[in-house]
Amino acid sequence: MNAFDISPLLRTAIGFDRMARLADTARAASEGSSYPPYNIERVADDAYVLTMAVAGFGPDNIEITSQDNTLTIAGKAPEAEDGRRYLHRGIAGRAFERRFVLADHIQVQGADMQNGLLHVSLKREVPEALKPRRIAIAGSAPKAIEIANEAEASQQAA
16 A cells, blocks of 8 residues: 655645645645745744745845735845856755745744744734633522522412
């Protein structure tokens, strides 16, 4: 029996349960290439770091936008360097755009670039109104017992 690897289908959503995001990411995984490569790391219960390899790009060449539940990272190709002649050019300098589907309440905290790696910090921040809350149970007697006690008292008075 051959096992089917579905890991490419599970890569571009952050903060979702894997089965819930499978349908949303199947389309995106089949459309795009694997450039630039990236990692998604869970660093705490409600915190994630998206790390993308963007060698050859500077902070001025990369644009990060978050709209609705979509994080978009786009890179403009760096300007050509005049007078350079390459014998081999293995560092890609082409433009790219990667989209990531974010779960509800996932917020972008910030971005940092070090050593050719772009790090985008994400955190789940559920509003207090949407968090589960415990409901206290009152200790009063049930209404049926109070009604029965009133009926007995009225019979004894009669």
